[in-house]
Amino acid sequence: MSKYIIRGGAPLFGSVTVSGAKNAAVAIIPAAVITDAPCRIENVPDIADVAVFFNILRRMGAQVRDAGDGTYEIDASGISAPVATSGDMQKIRASYYLIGALLARFGRADVAMPGGCNFGAPRQIDLHIKGLSAMGASIDVKNGVITATTQGRLHGASVFLDAPSVGATINIMLAASTADGTTVIENAAREPHVVDLASFLSLMGAEIYGAGTNTIRIHGKNSLRGGSHSIITDQLEAGSFMAAAAATGGRIEINNVIPKHLECISGKLCEMGVSVWESGDSSVVVEGTEKLRSVDVTATPYPGFPTDMQPQASVLLCLADGTSTVTDNIFDTRFKYVDELLKMGASIKVAGRTAIVKGVSALTGAQLKAGDLRAGAALVIAGLCARGTTEIEGVHYIERGYENMIGKLRALGADITGVSDTAEAESTAV
Numbered sequence: 001m002s003k004y005i006i007r008g009g010a011p012l013f014g015s016v017t018v019s020g021a022k023n024a025a026v027a028i029i030p031a032a033v034i035t036d037a038p039c040r041i042e043n044v045p046d047i048a049d050v051a052v053f054f055n056i057l058r059r060m061g062a063q064v065r066d067a068g069d070g071t072y073e074i075d076a077s078g079i080s081a082p083v084a085t086s087g088d089m090q091k092i093r094a095s096y097y098l099i100g101a102l103l104a105r106f107g108r109a110d111v112a113m114p115g116g117c118n119f120g121a122p123r124q125i126d127l128h129i130k131g132l133s134a135m136g137a138s139i140d141v142k143n144g145v146i147t148a149t150t151q152g153r154l155h156g157a158s159v160f161l162d163a164p165s166v167g168a169t170i171n172i173m174l175a176a177s178t179a180d181g182t183t184v185i186e187n188a189a190r191e192p193h194v195v196d197l198a199s200f201l202s203l204m205g206a207e208i209y210g211a212g213t214n215t216i217r218i219h220g221k222n223s224l225r226g227g228s229h230s231i232i233t234d235q236l237e238a239g240s241f242m243a244a245a246a247a248t249g250g251r252i253e254i255n256n257v258i259p260k261h262l263e264c265i266s267g268k269l270c271e272m273g274v275s276v277w278e279s280g281d282s283s284v285v286v287e288g289t290e291k292l293r294s295v296d297v298t299a300t301p302y303p304g305f306p307t308d309m310q311p312q313a314s315v316l317l318c319l320a321d322g323t324s325t326v327t328d329n330i331f332d333t334r335f336k337y338v339d340e341l342l343k344m345g346a347s348i349k350v351a352g353r354t355a356i357v358k359g360v361s362a363l364t365g366a367q368l369k370a371g372d373l374r375a376g377a378a379l380v381i382a383g384l385c386a387r388g389t390t391e392i393e394g395v396h397y398i399e400r401g402y403e404n405m406i407g408k409l410r411a412l413g414a415d416i417t418g419v420s421d422t423a424e425a426e427s428t429a430v
């Protein structure tokens with residue numbers, strides 16, 4: 001798709017089913033590389049980041065079979081060289097998980113630097129390097145390729161993460177799964193996708209304790225076996241639909257969720273005056289309100305309010321009664337989307353890590369450009385509640401992490417259309 005066209009104003013009503021979690025899928029797929037036995041992964045979301053990762057594995061020599069209905073079988077026995085340097089590596093952030101996975105299997109990794117959402121400041125990998133080096137890896141970064149080598153096997157180590165980095169926690173877990181000895185990760189990330197990876201690695205025979213807490217212990221094994229696993233549902237997709245219901249003043253039921261993972265989001269929405277309640281053990285209902293209340297939002301590591309919901313929260317607060325603040329304690333420059341909201345009549349000032357959002361009576365449709373995945377989702381939500389028509393370019397970012405967003409929103413009553421690249425080309429052809 002080249003752009004989305006949204007005619008705003010319709011409250012969303014109905015039910016939607018959430019897909020498998022992108023950030024769990026892109027951690028579990030590389031984990032399958034650690035073994036030469038086949039792995040079966042269910043509830044894989046149909047999103048661009050997953051398709052890119054499967055292409056990367058295929059180019060390395062792995063077999064990836066689509067077994068239908070979101071299930072894939074990965075057989076990495078055909079990977080003979082621990083090298084991942086194809087152009088696809090720059091398309092996603094998570095491609096660098098292959099460093100930990102290839103080190104765990106081969107004791108060496110030649111992996112191209114990752115890509116992923118650009119929030120302004122460069123996204124570091126020093127904590128990944130700190131952890132892998134502590135385990136005995138020698139790491140060199142040259143010409144855009146990270147080369148990690150070790151004499152024999154990695155060995156266990158104690159690693160303190162200066163920031164509870166999701167990526168570093170995941171990369172170290174992957175590498176530690178076959179290290180000689182025990183690795184302890186202190187100040188580890190606690191996100192649901194970290195726990196889901198630990199579940200999958202355990203099914204492969206890894207011995208991991210404490211995932212979901214800030215201290216994770218991994219007792220390395222000589223090798224791992226194949227495993228089968230169903231990916232958890234996406235906390236961030238669910239949260240984005242919750243925000244869409246709140247922004248449009250509608251009422252939707254969101255199915256196939258893990259309510260516990262949504263508590264940090266539900267709590268903040270309730271502060272804004274939105275009604276959120278659990279319906280059964282895997283659904284939540286969200287009902288908007290006439291006028292949202294202004295609140296202060298601070299994005300912090302899980303179980304705090306997710307940084308990946310920060311842009312969506314800002315959109316809601318554009319319509320709240322009064323002045324709110326949105327502070328991101330994880331990424332200090334994740335506010336590029338604000339310029340786009342200003343085109344819609346929003347009143348936002350960014351000062352360092354904080355956006356000061358003054359509620360306005362309404363947003364108006366405009367021509368917008370998404371700059372990253374969650375900013376794109378936020379702009380869609382803004383278009384849904386704006387007066388008039390909004391066109392959003394850069395929707396490839398959205399399609400990296402949201403399965404069938406258009407179909408799911410249309411089923412809820414949204415007036416949203418995707419314009420394909422070809423149609424766009426034809427319509428602009430002279």
Ligand code: EPZ
Nearest residue numbers: 023094117124125126127128163165166167308330331373
């Ligand atoms: C993961 O990115 C997610 N991506 C991001 O989601 C998410 O925003 C982020 O975690 C925070 O939750 C995936 O899971 C694929 P971090 P990651 O390492 O691992 C600093 C989305 O929308 N840091 O937890 O790159 C870093 O600069 C994406 O789905 C270092 O200083 O994030 C940041 O300030 C966008 N050194 C903080 O830690 C390092 O070596 C958290 O980053 C690594 C990170």
